[in-house]
Amino acid sequence: MVVRLRFAEKSDQESFITFTCTSPVPANRQVNGVWVKGEKLHPEPWALLVQKLIHNSPVYHDKDCWIRVGVDDQTGNLASYCAVVHKGDGVYEIAIIAVSRKLRGLGLGTQALRDAISTATHDAVHRNLDPVFVATIDENNRASAHLFASFGFQLIKTYDPDRHGFTFNLWARR
Template sequence: MQDGNPLVDFRFVRKGDERGFPSFTCTVPVPSNREIGGRWVKGESLHPYPWELLVQRLIRHSALYLSSDNWIRLGVTDEGHVATYCAVARKSVDVFEVAIIAVSSSYQGRGLGRDALADAIRCARAQSARDGVQAQFVAYVDTRNERSARLFHDFGFEPVKRLDPDRRGNVFVVWALK
């Protein structure tokens, strides 16, 4: 393995990797639909970590991030399991958005989120250096997602703007690496 993590090898996504994305799991299962107060409620609305469901759904439909300006880095175990997933979108010649970062449920709690973020930043900096610019980084974090906020904070990101609620009522904060 490389880059100091004995658990995974970080690499760009390869042809065929996307076949495993529909089964990628990074959160607890969706609760069953149920009746509450005389009305039926969808299980998704009862999920304790709705932002994780959104991330999992985006990973399972990853084609959006496969283009010349966007890329995906995976952390893959010796057995071929995808342990981490990090999608980066190049927003301009020098601005990179960490669009998705996730650790498979089976590998959480081992520092792999930190390692995946470090790997993505290293790759983006190398790409921007080839273009003769200095990379800048942003991320959009759901206000309820304390783990991601802590990860980005520990990396030196700072919240720079709170956005208005989206159509589902989710509120995101834009974080930038200082």
């Protein structure tokens, strides 16, 4: 299988809506006599949150933010998704990296992160800036933490839990 990375196009919007990067949401059910929404029972709540963000993301590309997608040459399906935002002064946030649930374990996350760093570095050089990279990762998402650490990112800060109970860590790389 060959996956080609490119900037997202308006025609990708439909693919965003159907993109899956996690297991299906469990059915609502009773737990200890109380009805619980399936989303609260999901084994990877951070992946479910990312998937929702992708489903609702517009296609954009301007000087300060872009989406790069990986497209499977054989099927034409979206294989990966990566959003990057230039926050200013050479700071680039890897906002989202996701790999299709069906294609996990093939190195597509590594390919997407490598491409994000390369694309942002090219942008920084064009702006005559030294790039700094940051990413915010759910503290329970060990796979993403491992991926970013393998690229030299270091854990900088742990935030207080948000209103949904998610705790995020800030990672950075110079």
